[in-house]
Amino acid sequence: METATLKQAATLWQIDKTVRGQGPNYALPRDQQASAAAVANLFDLCQHTLRRISGK
Structure with a gap:
């Protein structure tokens, strides 16, 4: 999850960089x-x- 999350965050950071x-x-x-x-x-x-995390 961490790698996929960071990849998505990096996409957002790149978009921000282009319009900054x-x-x-x-x-x-x-x-x-x-x-x-x-x-x-x-x-x-x-x-x-x-959904994969326990509710306990």
């Missing part, structure tokens, strides 16, 4: 559009991992 320093009218829509899939993948990964 741009104006909000440029950066925000592109950041949201580009990061949507990475955030969805990270969420799915977390949901899958939570």
Whole structure:
């Protein structure tokens, strides 16, 4: 899980790096559009991992 989580986080960091320093009218829509899939993948990964963790 840790490796997959870090890979997804690295994807988000790369997206942030590409829009950093741009104006909000440029950066925000592109950041949201580009990061949507990475955030969805990270969420799915977390949901899958939570099912394997004991509730005790």
